[in-house]
Amino acid sequence: xxxxxxxxxxxxxxxxxxxxxxxxxxxxxxxxxxxxxxxxxxxxxxxxxxxxxxxxxxxxxxxxxxxxxxxxxxxxxxxxxxxxxxxxxxxxxxxxxxxxxxxxxxxxxxxxxxxxxxxxxxxxxxxxxxxxxxxxxxxxxxxxxxxxxxxxxxxxxxxxxxxxxxxxxxxxxxxxxxxxxxxxxxxxxxxxxxxxxxxxxxxxxxxxxxxxxxxxxxxxxxxxxxxxxxxxxxxxxxxxxxxxxxxxxxxxxxxxxxxxxxxxxxxxxxxxxxxxxxxxxxxxxxxxxxxxxxxxxxxxxxxxxxxxxxxxxxxxxxxxxxxxxxxxxxxxxxxxxxxxxxxxxxxxxxxxxxxxxxxxxxxxxxxxxxxxxxxxxxxxxxxxxxxxxxxxxxxxxxxxxxxxxxxxxxxxxxxxxxxxxxxxxxxxxxxxxxxxxxxxxxxxxxxxxxxxxxxxxxxxxxxxxxxxxxxxxxxxxxxxxxxxxxxxxxxxxxxxxxxxxxxxxxxxxxxxxxxxxxxxxxxxxxxxxx
DNA sequence: GTACGTGCTTC
DNA sequence: CTCGGAA
DNA sequence: TTCCGAGGAAGCACGTAC
Numbered sequence: 157x158x159x160x161x162x163x164x165x166x167x168x169x170x171x172x173x174x175x176x177x178x179x180x181x182x183x184x185x186x187x188x189x190x191x192x193x194x195x196x197x198x199x200x201x202x203x204x205x206x207x208x209x210x211x212x213x214x215x216x217x218x219x220x221x222x223x224x225x226x227x228x229x230x231x232x233x234x235x236x237x238x239x240x241x242x243x244x245x246x247x248x249x250x251x252x253x254x255x256x257x258x259x260x261x262x263x264x265x266x267x268x269x270x271x272x273x274x275x276x277x278x279x280x281x282x283x284x285x286x287x288x289x290x291x292x293x294x295x296x297x298x299x300x301x302x303x304x305x306x307x308x309x310x311x312x313x314x315x316x317x318x319x320x321x322x323x324x325x326x327x328x329x330x331x332x333x334x335x336x337x338x339x340x341x342x343x344x345x346x347x348x349x350x351x352x353x354x355x356x357x358x359x360x361x362x363x364x365x366x367x368x369x370x371x372x373x374x375x376x377x378x379x380x381x382x383x384x385x386x387x388x389x390x391x392x393x394x395x396x397x398x399x400x401x402x403x404x405x406x407x408x409x410x411x412x413x414x415x416x417x418x419x420x421x422x423x424x425x426x427x428x429x430x431x432x433x434x435x436x437x438x439x440x441x442x443x444x445x446x447x448x449x450x451x452x453x454x455x456x457x458x459x460x461x462x463x464x465x466x467x468x469x470x471x472x473x474x475x476x477x478x479x480x481x482x483x484x485x486x487x488x489x490x491x492x493x494x495x496x497x498x499x500x501x502x503x504x505x506x507x508x509x510x511x512x513x514x515x516x517x518x519x520x521x522x523x524x525x526x527x528x529x530x531x532x533x534x535x536x537x538x539x540x541x542x543x544x545x546x547x548x549x550x551x552x553x554x555x556x557x558x559x560x561x562x563x564x565x566x567x568x569x570x571x572x573x574x575x576x577x578x579x580x581x582x583x584x585x586x587x588x589x590x591x592x593x594x595x596x597x598x599x600x601x602x603x604x605x606x607x608x609x610x611x612x613x614x615x616x617x618x619x620x621x622x623x624x625x626x627x628x629x630x631x632x633x634x635x636x637x638x639x640x641x642x643x644x645x646x647x648x649x650x651x652x653x654x655x656x657x658x659x660x661x662x663x664x665x666x667x668x669x670x671x672x673x674x675x676x677x678x679x680x681x682x683x684x685x686x
Numbered sequence: 687g688t689a690c691g692t693g694c695t696t697c
Numbered sequence: 698c699t700c701g702g703a704a
Numbered sequence: 705t706t707c708c709g710a711g712g713a714a715g716c717a718c719g720t721a722c
Contacts, residue, residue: 173704173707206693209719310707366699389696406695445697449715453695550705577710602700602711640712641697641698648713656697658712659699 159187160257161290180315190258193337199312207268207299210238216277221245236578239296246284253286265298320346325546333357358392358403359475360546364553372517381540382512382520384532385555387445388435395424414467420505427479432471442531472509475544483544527558534558560639561681563673564664567634568594570616571627581616582609586638590675594632597651603660635667636660643681653678
């Protein structure tokens with residue numbers, strides 16, 4: 157535990173990726189494999205279900221530290237991080253521990269979830285008395301599920317690849333899907349030949365970059381395959397070992413939530429892996445994404461819901477056929493194989509993503525303008541010569557989304573951020589006019605530079621009208637252009653609408669609050685959707 | 687029993 | 698999902 | 705150029721407060 161806490165501190169201290177990789181590698185090489193396995197598990201962002209709610213942690217830490225809960229909250233706001241606040245407030249430990257990471261996790265952390273409140277509290281008190289400040293910080297992050305370090309999958313993969321003298325893509329693939337940390341699992345991860353079971357294992361998803369500018373700069377139209385960018389859930393169908401596995405981008409097995417897939421996809425031949433999008437599709441229509449959300453994370457799937465929101469898997473790539481990994485083959489070769497594999501199965505459940513046939517970039521651009529009416533987000537451009545790479549490879553896959561919708565809105569509330577932004581008001585609520593009053597319709601902060609953020613922060617401090625806990629109402633003076641992808645009815649905001657992916661496009665210093673848009677402008681956009 | 691907040695997933 | 702910042 | 709961390713909206717499950 158001490159070594160892992162030291163690693164965490166080291167990773168937190170530097171932003172240099174080279175140093176991070178070296179630190180991870182040194183740690184993994186030095187500790188027993190069962191510790192290394194858990195470290196990898198946590199470092200790539202996996203976590204067991206949260207064992208203790210933040211509420212309880214806050215209450216018990218306050219009690220143990222002898223501070224009131226409001227003081228804890230004040231400290232939390234200043235520090236910006238709950239786990240760190242708790243670690244700092246607690247009285248120093250009277251003992252030390254040399255228990256290794258895997259035992260802390262398996263014997264002290266995981267069992268917490270199954271215990272009653274009194275036992276949890278007793279366990280935490282015992283732990284606090286054995287852990288120093290750094291160890292507590294890590295421990296708190298693990299139990300609250302907030303463990304995130306300035307290191308992600310890629311650096312861990314780089315460290316593991318160096319350690320095992322493997323290609324990073326091999327390691328990335330081995331880390332996919334469901335696995336339990338153990339000594340054997342870690343050895344399999346870095347071994348030349350892995351003997352870990354691979355039946356259900358998906359491939360790393362290839363992701364696209366946003367296209368800015370003119371697609372004509374990509375070269376001849378004929379070098380590129382265009383498809384619609386559908387608005388659903390990215391998924392991989394894995395047909396192996398006589399079974400069907402459906403993986404989400406977050407590497408969750410989601411097959412049970414989409415029972416309609418198995419009867420059809422189960423007829424794919426053994427050793428097939430398809431990449432595609434799960435879509436709510438009824439009759440001839442693609443339904444809005446909101447409909448699909450009703451099918452996610454639900455325990456009981458009623459007959460009614462299955463009939464209301466039928467789901468289809470729209471395949472756009474084949475990664476494995478007849479047990480052979482096809483990822484190195486160019487898209488131009490994979491596409492006909494995909495068409496061939498799917499031909500006998502295509503229907504309501506399994507579909508093929510159509511290739512958009514517009515012979516020139518100009519004609520393609522015209523088709524793209526009709527995206528909203530089709531319930532798609534725009535176009536995907538895929539280089540026909542490209543292999544199916546690992547991760548976000550630049551230059552091979554581009555998403556060419558529709559231009560965002562936009563309105564001018566007034567800043568009405570501000571709230572301080574968290575983490576590095578804890579000391580600044582960086583969290584903004586925006587409003588538009590309705591009957592002479594400003595009604596909030598979204599929150600956003602992204603889109604402003606640090607300098608602008610600092611300027612707005614100063615404005616907030618000088619123009620606070622009222623305080624509601626951490627939230628400040630400010631004089632409605634500043635106008636911003638807010639961009640968003642879509643708009644829908646909502647009960648969350650007073651305006652009755654909510655926008656998707658809101659962000660600040662620019663600060664309209666040239667505008668007065670009175671020049672900001674009215675709710676009618678938003679309503680009009682709402683109506684404009686097909 | 688209902689209402690609300692927190693956690694966790696998707697985008 | 699979006700965006701700006703940093704390496 | 706590539707990653708990372710900050711952040712948004714939505715729906716469902718689950719636990720707590722009344």
